[in-house]
Amino acid sequence: MSKGDETRERIVDxxxxxxxxDGLDGLSIGMLxxxxxxxxxGLFAHFGSKEDLQIEVLRAxxxxxxxxxxxxxxxxxxxxxRLRKLIERWLLWVNEPSMPGGCIFVAAAAELDDKDGRxxxxxxxxxxxxxxxxxxxxRLAVEEGHFRPDLDCDQLAFEAYALVLGYNFQRRxxxxxxxxxxxxxxxxxxxxSARAPR
Amino acid sequence: MSKGDETRERIVDxxxxxxxxDGLDGLSIGMLxxxxxxxxxGLFAHFGSKEDLQIEVLRAxxxxxxxxxxxxxxxxxxxxxRLRKLIERWLLWVNEPSMPGGCIFVAAAAELDDKDGRxxxxxxxxxxxxxxxxxxxxRLAVEEGHFRPDLDCDQLAFEAYALVLGYNFQRRxxxxxxxxxxxxxxxxxxxxSARAPR
Numbered sequence: 001m002s003k004g005d006e007t008r009e010r011i012v013d014x015x016x017x018x019x020x021x022d023g024l025d026g027l028s029i030g031m032l033x034x035x036x037x038x039x040x041x042g043l044f045a046h047f048g049s050k051e052d053l054q055i056e057v058l059r060a061x062x063x064x065x066x067x068x069x070x071x072x073x074x075x076x077x078x079x080x081x082r083l084r085k086l087i088e089r090w091l092l093w094v095n096e097p098s099m100p101g102g103c104i105f106v107a108a109a110a111e112l113d114d115k116d117g118r119x120x121x122x123x124x125x126x127x128x129x130x131x132x133x134x135x136x137x138x139r140l141a142v143e144e145g146h147f148r149p150d151l152d153c154d155q156l157a158f159e160a161y162a163l164v165l166g167y168n169f170q171r172r173x174x175x176x177x178x179x180x181x182x183x184x185x186x187x188x189x190x191x192x193s194a195r196a197p198r
Numbered sequence: 199m200s201k202g203d204e205t206r207e208r209i210v211d212x213x214x215x216x217x218x219x220d221g222l223d224g225l226s227i228g229m230l231x232x233x234x235x236x237x238x239x240g241l242f243a244h245f246g247s248k249e250d251l252q253i254e255v256l257r258a259x260x261x262x263x264x265x266x267x268x269x270x271x272x273x274x275x276x277x278x279x280r281l282r283k284l285i286e287r288w289l290l291w292v293n294e295p296s297m298p299g300g301c302i303f304v305a306a307a308a309e310l311d312d313k314d315g316r317x318x319x320x321x322x323x324x325x326x327x328x329x330x331x332x333x334x335x336x337r338l339a340v341e342e343g344h345f346r347p348d349l350d351c352d353q354l355a356f357e358a359y360a361l362v363l364g365y366n367f368q369r370r371x372x373x374x375x376x377x378x379x380x381x382x383x384x385x386x387x388x389x390x391s392a393r394a395p396r
Binding site for chain 1: 219221298299300304305307308309310311312321322325326329350352353356357359360361363364365367368370371372373376377380381383384387391
């Protein structure tokens with residue numbers, strides 16, 4: 001890794017932590033430069049604009065999600081076991097200590113839903129890919145005979161995502177100690193309703 | 199209404215609109231004073247601090263939610279019809295044109311989940327009341343014989359809230375035209391699973 005790449009990675013790492021706490025809009029090139037002991041112009045040499053930096057933070061978040069959620073899921077057997085593992089890792093992701101302010105995608109969604117521009121486009125593209133990949137995991141479970149042949153896999157992906165968001169809300173805002181048990185029960189019900197009759 | 203009350207209401211109205219777009223943290227007393235043609239000290243006479251103003255915005259949001267969601271629900275027959283009406287109005291609320299930036303509670307939750315203080319406490323108190331009230335509406339449906347006697351009403355409230363959050367995400371961030379149909383199908387499934395066997 002070249003020195004330039006290393007510096008770039010250090011900047012994105014720091015920006016990622018700041019963004020989980022203060023949001024993407026809370027990223028300030030001046031403040032980051034201060035925290036990293038760099039000059040503002042030095043930082044600008046790596047990222048031409050705040051929007052570029054926001055996109056790099058979202059890209060780093062997608063890579064971490066890939067490692068944290070997808071990689072272990074892909075080790076599970078194809079079909080229902082893989083889908084279940086995927087959802088379990090996704091629930092854990094929401095509380096990942098490297099995101100002290102909570103899931104960066106949830107924070108970014110609330111910030112960017114009404115702000116057109118490149119960061120929004122990037123986030124939407126990544127989230128659509130995620131929904132499609134969850135639906136595809138469900139489709140493989142249909143092919144394996146674990147789930148009903150007439151299952152609406154996009155509907156299942158919609159409901160799985162809703163449960164992750166509900167868990168995030170009850171766990172992080174309400175700090176409800178029952179949130180995890182409730183989320184698990186709901187996921188069990190969702191998967192049971194998708195299962196093929198014996 | 200006294201002149202002071204009127205001014206106070208004008209300030210909160212404007213602050214409410216700003217907060218749906220820029221978040222509670224985006225409220226600036228200086229900017230609001232400019233927009234309303236008031237002096238900063240005049241505005242400070244009504245709200246001692248930014249935290250006070252944030253709490254008043256959340257209080258106004260709760261009153262609007264009450265009018266928009268609960269009032270029509272309470273006109274429906276007690277039991278499943280009332281719970282269904284409540285959830286339907288809640289889905290509509292998320293797209294209410296008076297909140298150009300989307301549901302203020304969703305935005306506030308993402309902002310405040312990791313920021314201790316009075317605004318967070320106020321929001322958490324209101325949201326716990328909401329979850330308890332949804333669970334109570336489900337309990338009335340059990341009493342009416344519409345729902346199973348062994349229904350876990352808090353679990354139903356958890357899942358209903360999750361579906362509203364999922365709908366909000368798919369509708370507002372992904373702008374998915376199928377979001378509403380998906381949310382309705384999920385709600386139908388949730389209510390069907392709660393229903394008493396004939």
